[in-house]
Amino acid sequence: MADYEFVLPSGQVIPVIITTRRGLRNITLRPKTRPVCEIHISKPWLVSTSTALHFLEQKRSWCERVFLDVPVKAHISIGDTIEFLGKKVLIKHDETKRANSFIECADGLCVLIVGGSSDMLERRVRDFIKDSFLSAVKQVIKTTPKEFWPRRIAIRDTSSRWGSCSSSGTISFSWRLAFAPFDVMRYVIIHELAHQKHMDHSPDFWKQVSVLYGFGVERAKRWLNQHGTELHKYF
Ligand SMILES: [Zn+2]
Structure with a gap:
């Protein structure tokens, strides 16, 4: 829980988290923009909290600039329609239900009935999208083919990488790919599966990707380059 706040000129409130660390020589200041906007200050044992906050004030314009470029997250409310995994989904709420339920509807519109209390709405929608x-x-x-099936799949929320493949056999994906067109998501999955045979980006690797994916690899790569940041629109 943040004890302090940093208010931007726009009125947006950024929580400030101060921690004390033994062995630290100077105050360190880290404005974080992902997964949420926060300012983290680490201070040496002998430096007071007010000194740390004074230090933050001195760096105010720098901090403001960091948060200036962060796109404002779109909030999800009851009655909104959002798109994920290639479906248009209308968000409804029913607090008498404990679990979320998903209803496939006609004409490409589906309904997600979110259970539980409404103040948890966004978190429940997010968890549902992650699971889906x-x-x-x-x-x-x-x-x-079975030889490409990974030992373990991990779901992450990374800002710069959509997928990764470790030598231990774990393949990780950013769940935000759920907001990408299906073929783009499929491309990232195939890309990481192919890394199990080729850990580099050699011509042999790309040949493997094409064999597994089929036509359209370049189009999927282009889409990610052009629209990747849009996948962070929510949450
Ligand atoms: Zn790669």
């Missing part, structure tokens, strides 16, 4: 994303990833993997 994991199922979708597994489905795509099952379309490939």
Whole structure:
């Protein structure tokens, strides 16, 4: 829980978290923009909190600039329609239900009935999308030959990488790919599966990607380059 706040000229309030560390020589200041906007200050044992906050004030314009470029997150409310995993989904709420339920509807519109209290709405929608994303990833993997199936799948919220493949056999994906077109998500999955055979980006690697993905690899890569930041629109 943040004890202090940093108010931007726009009125947006950024929580300030101050921690004391033994062995630290100077105050360190880290404005974080992901996964949420926060300012983290680490201070040496003998430096008071008010000195640390004074230090933050001295760096005010620098901090403000860091948060200036952060796109404002779109909030999700009851009655909104959002798109994920290639579906248009209308968000409804029913607090008499404990679990979320998903209803497939006609004409490409689906309904997600979010259970529980409404103040948890966004978190519950996010958890639902994450779970659905994991199922979708597994489905795509099952379309490939068994030799490409990974030992473990991990779902992450990374800002710069959409997927990664470790030598230990774990393949990780950013769940925000759920907001990308299905073929773009499929491309990232295939890309990481192919890394299990080729840990580099050699011509042999790209050949493997094409064999597994089919036509359209360049188009998917281009989409990610052009629209990748839009996948961070929510939450
Ligand atoms: Zn790669």
